[in-house]
Amino acid sequence: PLPAVAAPTQPFTLKASVPYRISGASAPDGTQMQKANVADAVQDLAAPSIRAVFLGEHHNSAQDHQLQAALIRELAQQRPLAVGLEAVQ
Secondary structure, eight states: OOOOOOOOSSOOOGGGOOOEEEOSSOOTTSOSEEEOOHHHHHHHHTSTTOOOOOOOOOTTOHHHHHHHHHHHHHHHHHSOOOOOOOOOO
């Protein structure tokens, strides 16, 4: 069984997070992950050409779930969307 997770004491906002862009091509320093600006990341994900967004998480991480919820709320304000959730271990 998963350990119990304490409820957050403060509301979560996207501004408190640090998004990363992951690309198939390596960056000049050899990494495939680079820090991104929150507003730019949300704008990119809300683009009409984006048909699906996959959000991963650690299943027992309340902070990960709060980040997912905040991102879904933000995207829903910018475009119509459907949300599907998985719960596979």
